[in-house]
Amino acid sequence: MMTPSYDTLQWQALDENARKDVLQRPVLASSEILSAQVASIVEKVQEEGDQALFALTEKFDGVALKQLAITEQQVEQAKARLSAKRLQSLQQAYDQIFAFHNAQQFSDITVETSPGVVCTLKSEAIESVGLYIPAGSAPLPSTVLMLGVPAKIAQCDRVVLVCPPDKNGNIADEIIVAANLCNVNEIYTVGGAQAIAALALGTNTIKAVNKVFGPGNKYVTEAKKQLSQQIPGFAIDMPAGPSEVLVIADDKANPEFVAADLLSQAEHGPDSQVILVSESQRLIEQTQAAISKQLTRLSRKDIAAQALTHARYIKTQSLQESVEVSNSYGPEHLIVQTESPQQLIGQLRNAGSIFLGAYSPESAGDYASGTNHVLPTYGYSKVYSSLSLADFSRRYTVQTLSKQGLANIAPCILELTDAEGLDAHGNAVSIRLETNNEQ
Numbered sequence: 001m002m003t004p005s006y007d008t009l010q011w012q013a014l015d016e017n018a019r020k021d022v023l024q025r026p027v028l029a030s031s032e033i034l035s036a037q038v039a040s041i042v043e044k045v046q047e048e049g050d051q052a053l054f055a056l057t058e059k060f061d062g063v064a065l066k067q068l069a070i071t072e073q074q075v076e077q078a079k080a081r082l083s084a085k086r087l088q089s090l091q092q093a094y095d096q097i098f099a100f101h102n103a104q105q106f107s108d109i110t111v112e113t114s115p116g117v118v119c120t121l122k123s124e125a126i127e128s129v130g131l132y133i134p135a136g137s138a139p140l141p142s143t144v145l146m147l148g149v150p151a152k153i154a155q156c157d158r159v160v161l162v163c164p165p166d167k168n169g170n171i172a173d174e175i176i177v178a179a180n181l182c183n184v185n186e187i188y189t190v191g192g193a194q195a196i197a198a199l200a201l202g203t204n205t206i207k208a209v210n211k212v213f214g215p216g217n218k219y220v221t222e223a224k225k226q227l228s229q230q231i232p233g234f235a236i237d238m239p240a241g242p243s244e245v246l247v248i249a250d251d252k253a254n255p256e257f258v259a260a261d262l263l264s265q266a267e268h269g270p271d272s273q274v275i276l277v278s279e280s281q282r283l284i285e286q287t288q289a290a291i292s293k294q295l296t297r298l299s300r301k302d303i304a305a306q307a308l309t310h311a312r313y314i315k316t317q318s319l320q321e322s323v324e325v326s327n328s329y330g331p332e333h334l335i336v337q338t339e340s341p342q343q344l345i346g347q348l349r350n351a352g353s354i355f356l357g358a359y360s361p362e363s364a365g366d367y368a369s370g371t372n373h374v375l376p377t378y379g380y381s382k383v384y385s386s387l388s389l390a391d392f393s394r395r396y397t398v399q400t401l402s403k404q405g406l407a408n409i410a411p412c413i414l415e416l417t418d419a420e421g422l423d424a425h426g427n428a429v430s431i432r433l434e435t436n437n438e439q
C-alpha cells in the first residue's frame with residue numbers, strides 16, 4: 001500500500017504560482033501522451049469497426065468477447081439473479097432520482113415581444129443518446145440511473161448503453177437491471193475510448209448516436225473530447241472525469257465524518273482528488289488521524305491510498321479564505337461542514353454539487369437523494385452545469401409575426417440592417433410592407 005501524504009499547506013505562505021500548483025489536477029500531467037493514445041484507439045475503430053472493438057477489449061479488458069450485444073434473455077437472467085433487497089434498493093433510488101428529474105420538465109415559453117410579434121421557446125428530445133457506464137475499477141449501476149432516468153423522462157427515441165466487461169466478459173447484473181428499469185433500448189459490452197468511438201462513429205453492430213453522456217476514466221473523457229471536436233453534429237454532455245471532492249470544515253466539524261467523506265471519493269481511483277480546507281489546524285490533524293485509521297478498514301485501501309498521495313490539506317486564515325480556495329479550485333463535489341453552512345450559499349461558486357451540514361454526505365447524492373452524480377470535473381464546474389433533464393433535449397425557437405407586427409418593428413430592423421450594410425436583409429422586410437399580399 002502506498003503511503004498517503006499528510007502534509008499540511010499554509011495557504012498564506014504560498015505565492016500565486018504555488019497556489020496554482022497545489023490546486024492542479026493530478027491526471028492533467030500526462031495529457032500529451034494520453035491524447036496520442038486515445039487518437040490511435042479512435043483511428044482503429046474508424047478503420048476496423050466491430051473487429052477493433054473485439055481486439056481492443058481483449059487488449060485493455062483482458063477478455064475475448066463472442067458478442068457485443070446483451071440479449072433480452074440475458075436481461076431476464078440478470079433480474080432473476082438479484083436479491084429482492086437489491087432490486088428494491090435499485091427501485092427506491094430510481095424513484096427518488098425520477099422525482100427530482102421529472103420536476104425539471106420544460107414548458108414552452110411564449111412572449112409577445114411587441115404587438116403582433118410572437119416568440120416561443122420550445123424543447124424536443126435528442127433523438128439518439130449513448131450512455132457510458134464506467135466499470136473498469138468498480139461497476140457503477142448508480143450511474144445507469146443518473147443517465148437512464150433523465151433519458152427516459154425526456155423520451156429520447158433510442159437509448160444505447162455501453163459498459164466494459166468484467167474479467168469474465170460480463171456486465172454486472174445490477175447495471176443490466178437498472179438499464180431495464182430505465183427502458184434502455186440497447187446494451188453493449190464494450191468500454192473505454194473504443195466504446196465512445198463506436199457511439200460517435202458507428203460500427204456494424206453499434207449505430208452512431210447524436211450525443212454521448214457519462215463519466216469515465218481519463219481515456220473515456222479524452223475520447224469524448226476528441227470525438228466531439230472532430231465529428232460535426234456529435235455532442236457530449238461534459239468533461240466528467242476522475243472524481244473530486246473538496247471539504248470545507250470548521251473547528252466544530254466531526255473529523256471522523258470529514259475523513260469518511262474524503263475516503264469515499266479517494267476509493268474511486270488513483271486519479272481521484274480529495275482536498276480538505278480549514279482554518280482549524282486541530283481539525284486538519286484530527287481528520288488526518290481519522291483517515292489513517294479508517295483507511296486500513298477499507299476493501300479498496302490500496303486504491304484510496306494511491307489517491308491520498310495527492311490529497312491536499314490546506315490551512316487557511318478564515319472561513320472566507322476557505323471559500324475562496326474552493327471557488328478557485330471549482331470542485332466536482334463540495335461538502336461544507338461548518339456551523340452555519342446555509343449562510344455560505346451565494347458565496348460558494350463553481351461547484352458541481354454542494355452538500356451542506358454534517359448529515360449530507362456525498363454518498364447520498366452519489367446514490368439516492370435524487371440529484372445527479374454526473375458532474376463536471378477538472379475545474380469545468382466553472383462553466384458547465386451538473387447533469388439534468390435539460391441535457392437530453394435541445395431548445396429551439398418558433399416565431400410568428402403579423403403584417404402589423406412586422407411593420408411595428410421594421411424601422412428598428414431597417415436601421416440596423418443599414419448599420420451592417422446588409423441590404424438584402426433590409427429588403428426582406430420592406431418588400432413585405434410594400435406588397436399588398438392577401439394570403
Ligand SMILES: NC(=O)c1ccc[n+]([C@@H]2O[C@H](COP(=O)([O-])OP(=O)(O)OC[C@H]3O[C@@H](n4cnc5c(N)ncnc54)[C@H](O)[C@@H]3O)[C@@H](O)[C@H]2O)c1
Pocket residue numbers: 037060061133134135136137138140143164165190191192193215216217218219220240241242243268269271272332373374375376377
Ligand atoms: N465525474 C463524474 O461525474 C463521475 C461519476 C462516476 C465515476 N466517475 C469516475 O469515472 C472513472 C471510472 O473509471 P474506471 O477506470 O473505473 O472505468 P471506465 O469504465 O471509465 O474505464 C475502463 C476502461 O478503460 C480502458 N482502459 C484501461 N486502461 C487503458 C489503457 N492503458 N489504455 C487505454 N484504455 C484503457 C479499458 O477499455 C477499460 O474498459 C473514475 O475515475 C471515477 O472517479 C466520475
Ligand SMILES: N[C@H](CO)Cc1c[nH]c[nH+]1
Pocket residue numbers: 140142143242243244265332366373374
Ligand atoms: N462519486 C462519483 C462521481 O464522481 C459517482 C459515484 C457512483 N458510485 C459512487 N459514486
Ligand SMILES: [Zn+2]
Pocket residue numbers: 243264265268366
Ligand atoms: Zn462516489
